[in-house]
Amino acid sequence: MAITTERSNDGESLTIRIDGRFDFSSHQAFREAYENGDNAPLKYVVDMSETTYLDSSALGMLLLLRDYAGGDQANVRVANCNGDVRRILTISNFEQLFEIS
8 A cells, every 4th residue: 555645736736646455554644645734735636546445444534634625615536436446435425525536
């Protein structure tokens, strides 16, 4: 499991890439990915193109990011989901809380 981040050139967007399993062992690294920085970005993208698995703790971590980013006004997109990841997000009704692509 590896979590990497990349800020856009204008600093308004933060992309968090999750490679491999997204589970409880990712908790600290995931929080540090969005909490460490001088200025909070306006948009967050969680890139799951290389995510092979996620569990209920990963869903909770996504909710923590949403709260950190502004709750109902948060601009958080979950991108590049494979079929299994998308199915878990759909079953969990996360389409109501996040833009999923």
